[in-house]
Amino acid sequence: MPTVEYVGNMHSHTLYSDGTWAHRGVAEAAAQAGLDYVIVTDHNVWVSGVEGYYDKTLLLVGEEVHDCRRVPQANHLLVYGADRELSPWAGDTQQLLAAVRKVGGLSFLAHPIDYANPRVNEGSYSWVDWDVSGYTGIEIWNYMSEFKTRIPTKLHALYYAYFPLGAIRGPFKETLQLWDKLLATGEHVIGIGGADAHGVSYRLGPLKRVVFPYDYLFSAVNTHILTEQRFTGDVASDKAIVFEALQAGRCWVGCDVLGSTREFSFVARSGSASVTMGHELRRHGAVTFEVQTPQACDIRVVLAGRPVGRAKGQSLKFTTAEAGAYRVEAYRSGKGWIFSNPIYIL
Numbered sequence: 083m084p085t086v087e088y089v090g091n092m093h094s095h096t097l098y099s100d101g102t103w104a105h106r107g108v109a110e111a112a113a114q115a116g117l118d119y120v121i122v123t124d125h126n127v128w129v130s131g132v133e134g135y136y137d138k139t140l141l142l143v144g145e146e147v148h149d150c151r152r153v154p155q156a157n158h159l160l161v162y163g164a165d166r167e168l169s170p171w172a173g174d175t176q177q178l179l180a181a182v183r184k185v186g187g188l189s190f191l192a193h194p195i196d197y198a199n200p201r202v203n204e205g206s207y208s209w210v211d212w213d214v215s216g217y218t219g220i221e222i223w224n225y226m227s228e229f230k231t232r233i234p235t236k237l238h239a240l241y242y243a244y245f246p247l248g249a250i251r252g253p254f255k256e257t258l259q260l261w262d263k264l265l266a267t268g269e270h271v272i273g274i275g276g277a278d279a280h281g282v283s284y285r286l287g288p289l290k291r292v293v294f295p296y297d298y299l300f301s302a303v304n305t306h307i308l309t310e311q312r313f314t315g316d317v318a319s320d321k322a323i324v325f326e327a328l329q330a331g332r333c334w335v336g337c338d339v340l341g342s343t344r345e346f347s348f349v350a351r352s353g354s355a356s357v358t359m360g361h362e363l364r365r366h367g368a369v370t371f372e373v374q375t376p377q378a379c380d381i382r383v384v385l386a387g388r389p390v391g392r393a394k395g396q397s398l399k400f401t402t403a404e405a406g407a408y409r410v411e412a413y414r415s416g417k418g419w420i421f422s423n424p425i426y427i428l
């Protein structure tokens with residue numbers, strides 16, 4: 083079973099779209115936050131020639147593609163590993179998804195449920211083209227999308243810039259329900275999380291503060307991957323290692339600012355076979371799930387939107403004979419902490 087763990091952030095913007103820093107600054111902030119990899123996803127621009135190691139952090143470049151002429155705005159797609167400009171397909175989401183797939187890239191529906199907040203002049207950027215197919219997964223937790231929904235006024239935005247944990251609770255319940263609905267079709271739908279870091283400032287009269295800085299956001303909602311091989315320092319091969327794990331769904335979303343989620347583990351065993359998240363397991367009689375968390379928390383095993391196993395502490399063991407996509411949620415102090423990808427029991 084792959085056991086090498088890397089932590090990264092999959093959603094950030096630079097000066098090439100509406101972020102405030104260049105690639106080097108973003109990579110340095112990621113290194114400062116202790117990330118192993120960070121992926122820049124500028125709006126409708128794929129920037130070449132900047133991928134590489136900055137200190138010990140691997141910076142990769144994807145793209146957030148959407149139709150700028152669409153009114154209202156919707157359908158933001160995160161594209162990884164395509165290594166080419168894909169915004170010419172932005173006008174037709176199914177053609178865009180097909181173009182990504184054709185070149186071996188991965189695609190994730192960004193902030194698929196995104197709420198408008200007119201009190202702070204923020205619109206909704208949900209995914210609306212639900213008749214499409216062929217995407218890799220969905221972004222189940224986007225820090226800035228959650229933040230903008232939860233703030234009642236601009237003054238609160240400034241307040242939370244000083245006390246950032248107050249503004250977040252976890253993925254939207256509706257997004258998790260949507261994920262379970264998509265999983266119920268039998269398809270593999272990979273869940274990822276990200277910062278959507280821009281480093282933008284909010285201003286209220288004389289008060290101005292960056293909400294939130296890149297380094298803070300890179301210590302919050304991250305995507306942890308499990309790989310078979312260690313990074314070698316070679317950009318092309320390490321990049322392939324990252325995308326192979328993501329494509330397999332061997333990953334979980336962790337809010338590391340609530341306590342590092344490194345070393346979380348979720349495995350299923352049946353007969354002599356055992357697998358970790360992202361994988362399928364054929365039943366030979368009963369299936370036993372084992373969950374380990376790095377700190378005490380409220381652990382739930384979820385099947386089709388229902389918690390079927392629950393424990394408080396650092397471990398959970400759960401046995402079943404029922405097929406389905408089982409995933410784990412863990413909460414600390416009432417806030418969402420860990421959201422695993424499913425293990426698919428056949």
Ligand SMILES: [Zn+2]
Pocket residue numbers: 146158192193207
């Ligand atoms: Zn977006």
Ligand SMILES: [Zn+2]
Pocket residue numbers: 093094095146278
């Ligand atoms: Zn974005």
